[in-house]
Each structure stands twice: as structure tokens, then as C-alpha cells.
Amino acid sequence: MNKIRKLLRAFDRLGREEDGSExxxxxxxxxxxxxxxxGALEFAVVMFVGSIxxxxxxxxxxxxxxxxxxxxxxxxxxxxAIVREKTYGLINMDTADFETLVYxxxxxxxxxxxxxxTNGNGQYDVGEPYTDVNGNGQWDADMxxxxxxGPGDIVLYRISxxxxxxxxxxxxxxxxxxxxASIAVRNEPY
Numbered sequence: 809m810n811k812i813r814k815l816l817r818a819f820d821r822l823g824r825e826e827d828g829s830e831x832x833x834x835x836x837x838x839x840x841x842x843x844x845x846x847g848a849l850e851f852a853v854v855m856f857v858g859s860i861x862x863x864x865x866x867x868x869x870x871x872x873x874x875x876x877x878x879x880x881x882x883x884x885x886x887x888x889a890i891v892r893e894k895t896y897g898l899i900n901m902d903t904a905d906f907e908t909l910v911y912x913x914x915x916x917x918x919x920x921x922x923x924x925x926t927n928g929n930g931q932y933d934v935g936e937p938y939t940d941v942n943g944n945g946q947w948d949a950d951m952x953x954x955x956x957x958g959p960g961d962i963v964l965y966r967i968s969x970x971x972x973x974x975x976x977x978x979x980x981x982x983x984x985x986x987x988x989a990s991i992a993v994r995n996e997p998y
Contacts, residue, residue, distance in 0.1 A: 846977045861989040864894035875998035904969040909952025911962045921951045966990040
């Protein structure tokens with residue numbers, strides 16, 4: 809019984825001892841704090857990338873609507889160069905999905921080529937008659953024609969890019985994020 813009392817007193821003294829408690833609290837809290845800090849920085853970078861993509865598309869479309877072509881370069885290459893420049897090297901244009909599509913009207917953006925639904929199932933089936941709006945010889949779920957169009961045409965500029973996390977801390981949790989931006993404009997009557 810005496811040994812048990814001595815043991816209980818020792819545990820009681822140990823419970824009142826505060827030397828080193830700050831170090832233990834720090835070790836317990838620091839990983840969570842670090843995860844929140846890194847997460848906030850990663851989120852800020854993702855927001856920045858989304859913002860510069862939007863800005864780059866707006867700048868590229870401003871050039872594209874004019875119809876001008878600098879000497880020695882195509883209009884398409886100049887538009888891509890503007891996007892590359894305005895994204896400050898953060899976006900790899902070789903892996904980004906960048907496209908420009910021309911439409912007859914703003915209402916036609918993203919619309920399928922018209923077809924006659926002969927079997928009444930609400931979707932296009934091979935062999936059903938359709939109007940080949942983009943002239944590629946096949947029915948398309950998006951009637952847009954690849955290119956920058958001519959005077960007065962409606963052009964959709966669209967880019968999408970997979971952004972990976974900068975630090976290995978959040979890669980297993982978040983993986984990567986698909987960023988995208990688009991803008992539709994009418995070309996000037998050049």
C-alpha cells in the first residue's frame with residue numbers, strides 16, 4: 809500500500825510539472841499550422857493563375873479582333889505569344905489546351921450542329937441528316953470553326969490548363985486543379 813501511495817505522489821508531482829510543456833504543445837500544433845499556412849499560399853497561387861489566365865485571354869482577344877498581322881508571324885502565333893507573355897511563364901503553352909472557335913452568332917457558342925432526329929431519341933445518331941455548319945464533313949457537338957475568323961465574326965477564345973501544387977505537402981490531398989478561362993468577342997470590321 810505504501811508503494812502505491814509513493815507512486816501516486818510521483819504521478820501527482822509529474823502532473824504539476826510544467827518544464828517542457830511548451831515544446832510538447834509546439835510539436836503537436838506545428839504540423840497543423842504548417843498545413844494551413846502552406847494551404848493558404850497554394851490557394852493564393854491558384855487564384856493568381858486563374859486571374860492571369862482571364863487577363864491573358866482578354867488581352868489576346870483585344871489583339872485578335874483587330875485583324876492585324878505583324879510581319880513575319882501569323883495571327884494565331886501572335887495571339888499565343890500574347891497569352892504566353894501575359895501569363896508570366898507560369899503556363900506552359902505546349903501543354904495548355906488553347907483554342908479559338910468562330911461562330912455565326914453569340915447564341916451559337918457551344919451549340920451542336922443542327923440535325924433531324926429521325927428516330928426521336930433526342931440525340932444525333934450516325935446517318936441522321938444534319939447541317940454541316942463548320943464544313944468539316946461530319947456532325948459535331950460544337951459547331952465552332954477553328955480559327956480567328958474574319959471581319960464581324962464571333963470568336964471564342966478558350967484556354968484550359970492543369971495546375972499542379974507547388975509543394976509536396978498538399979499534392980497527396982489536392983492533386984492538381986484544372987484552371988480555365990474564355991472570352992467571346994466580335995471582330996472589328998477591318
